[in-house]
Amino acid sequence: MSQRRKKNSSDGETKPRTSFVNKFFRSSKLRPTKAESRKKSNDLEAADFQPSDDAQKTENILDTANKPLTSEMELGSRREKNEQFLQKLGRKAVNKCLDLNNCGLTTEDVREVVALLPLLPDLEKLDISWNDLIGGTLHSVTQQMHLVSKLKILRLGSCRLTTDDVRALGEALEAIPELEELNLSWNSKVGGNLPLILQKFQEGSKIQTLELVDCDLTSEDGVFVGQLLPMMQNLEVLDLSINRNIGGSLNSIAQGLKSTSNLKVLKLHSCGLSQKSVRILDAAFRYLCELRKLDLSCNKELGGGFEDSSAQLAMLEHLEVLDLHQCSLTVDDVVSLTQVIPLLSSLQELDLSANKKMGGSSENLLSRLRFLPALKSLLINNCALQSETFTALAEASAHLPALEVFDLSWNKCIGGNLKLLLETLKFSESLQVLRLSSCSLVTEDVAVLASLIQTGHLAKLQKLILSYNDSVCDTGWAIFCQNMWFLKELTELDISLRPSTSRDCGQWFRHLLCAVATLPKITEIGMKRWTLPATQEEELERFHQDHRCSIHFDRGEFQEADFSRLN
Template identity: 75%
Template sequence: MSQTRKQNSSNGETKPRTSFVNKFFRGSKLTSSKTGSRKETNDIETTDFQPSNDAKETTTLDTAKPLTPDTASGSRMEKSEHLPPQLGPTAVDQSLDLNNRGLTPGDVRAVVAMLPLLPDLETLDISWNDFVGGTLRSITQQMHLVSKLKILRLGSCRLTTDDVRALGEALEAIPELEELSLSWNSRVGGNLPLILQKFQKGSRIHTLELVDCDLTSEDGTFVGDLLPMMQNLEVLDLSINRNIGASLNSIAQGLRSTSNLKVLKLHSCGLSQDSVRLLDAAFRYLCELKNLDLSCNKELGGGFEDSSAQLAALEHLEVLDLHQCSLTAADVASLTQVIPLLSRLQELDLSANRKMGSSSENLLSRLRFLPALRSLLVNGCALESETFTALASVIQAGHLAKLQKLDLSYNDSICDAGWAIFCQNVGFLKELSELDISLRPSTSRDCGRWFRHLLHAVAKLSKITEIGLKRWILPTSQEEELEHFQQDHRGSIHFDLGEGQ
């Protein structure tokens, strides 16, 4: 994820590079901690380490000057001119965000020099910087100078084994740490105890993210043993670690001691049918859980047949993701009894479970018991026309009044009559903003007369902005209808017909 740096050249010569430290301090607004502490926001959602676009500099940099504590202090009153927009008015002496800046080893040394000047630092994010790998020890040796650090993000930094060891040694120097993100660092796998071994009972950690870290089954066992010592844990993301399924027994046991957990993500972790039984036994202890992601565990299919009763104990659950889990008809029958009891559910993803098609009619008809549902994704589920009929009784009755996103794409077996029933009722979804009924890439079909019903229905929806219709072929008459519709609505709705249409 490294970025290519742009160089300004004149007459074949490269413009001298401005000192990183001077650039940062001179173009930053540093607010003294004495003027009042910044309001803290503890986000229970997992952090998304997606690279951000480079901000364009609008002001020419001054000639670089040597940095001293006095000049740094004096710059605290200057306005932010060169920092990217995502930093906004954040006080840099409390939050240092260098996420995806293409840092060089020289920049890392500059960060090290900067830390002694930031004793009130609470957030340090140097994620998505490849050259951090192999240099982390120089930063961790200064951690005792930023002992108030609460958030440390090191996602995708190509950490080495030595970096991992150095981090483990340094964590003891930041006892107030609340969030640790080490995702997308493969060397964490097999070395996790080196990092977390000094976590003690009473740890303040509330967010631990270890996505795609190549964790071993031994690492999974270690996590399970560690969880009882993390009483404040709210977010645990172990996704894309395919070997920890073998140690889920230990993890599930540890989860029984994390009663404050709000987010549990085990996406693509090699879970099996037995995993459902182990997790189900732990659910009764997770009464505060709001987000559960078990998606992309293809061996999970069949596990819900006899082991889903405790899922109903998650009365605060708002997000349930079971896409691509090879759910069987028996799984769907079991979930049909449980999901309607999750009255606070806002997002439900059952996509890419092709065996559930013929058995999903009862499940979708019981969505009437989920009044808070805002997102329903059932793409690629081999749904049948009877299923659509059940969904259209529910919609017409107004039970899905808060639904904002509906994805029914890749259900190519629905006949025109089924689409017509659905399109005649979609107008009742007054809050709908996104609708996708696209066909699979390998399929194409002519639109039926239901297309006119669709246009008539969405004309009543004031919030809809996006309709996916990929691979549906519009005859000339329907193309004209769509063109007139777009003119009448000033193009406020984007109809995605795919390339070439």
């Protein structure tokens, strides 16, 4: 995530940054250089310790903003300035929503926002997330919070908040009693200082969503969260993911969860949970009768915890999403979950991926998935499935009429046995995404898939991922490409080779181009490490010239062809 932020903030180093509003209005405007960003950051840090012209200007703006409007002329002038500002932002009807997320805001931009807030008394949503240089300047915004007391949504994710920002925010939250959503994710200084922010929350708080992802929360912060939860009777979403130190304070958190009967989403992804954590949480599940989504993924020490501690999980009758990927599930965990998961009749999404020990022990669990008719997404990639477990899964899939996403990638046993699955998937009328990457598929598998497509099945398929199946010969790809044109809804196809290999495209490439020409929605074709001889390069060029389309042929480190042509 941090890499994405850095990329967004450093694109284009050749054009100087003019004003924030013009940059925001022109979506193609380029970002400041990293050197400029560092300089601005240093300027902000210096501003914390000594007065400056910028600070004086901010104070003047605050003084002006706090003065009452004395005439209709002044009111009209402010409204005109407001309209001009919003026009440059390229936004409409922003009187209740001001979304400035990922805009590369600078100190000057913050002053513009500060001046704007008094003109938006009905503001309900303020999002200034993913603006690194907000850190150290938030106090100028929080001083105006009393003027937007109707604020319901405040998002400050990844703003590099300082301890002073955190303290200022805590004071300001008292001025916005209608607040329903608070997002402080990806701000490391929140960790160890959480009470400074949330200490003003009173019993009966209207907070419905609290997101504190990757905030470097301490065990003490976890204890504080547990004590705070009983005051948030309206809480519906709690996301504490990627805070690896709160596992030790789970007792306190779970105790607080017992008072949040309206909770619908609980995310504890990568929180350092252990085997004991399952038992602690299981005791709280009986009080969370409205829970819709439970994410315990990427807690590698969780394995073995479900053996005797999952009875209450079955009571979550409204649960729609269960994510247990990469939890090191053991054989005994699978046996226990076999008794529980089939009882979750409302389940729509199930992710058991990257639990390799369940490969030879999940036959009963997978066969009983037939009791989940509402299931829309089933992810079992990289689970080391064996022939028996794959057969059980294939048979169960015939009883999943709502299935839209099916990911079986990185299960080698599927190679040579895909027919078992396709025999049942031909009854599926909802499947939109099928992922079979690195499944050791052979030519016969692809031929069977092509035959199924030819008969009109899988008609709603939008994404088909067949990458890293290098054992398929040119004949197999030719048969597939000749029948691909039946997939009228297809938007993405990936047939890339493994990173360690490369091959020349066979005559099937011509069939691929012919099929693509008839597919109205396809935009992406993954062909990494396939090379094109000169004659096929010419065919590709003619294809570009003869057809009006916008398709990206991703050919990785070898070549890339990006064809765009206006209709």
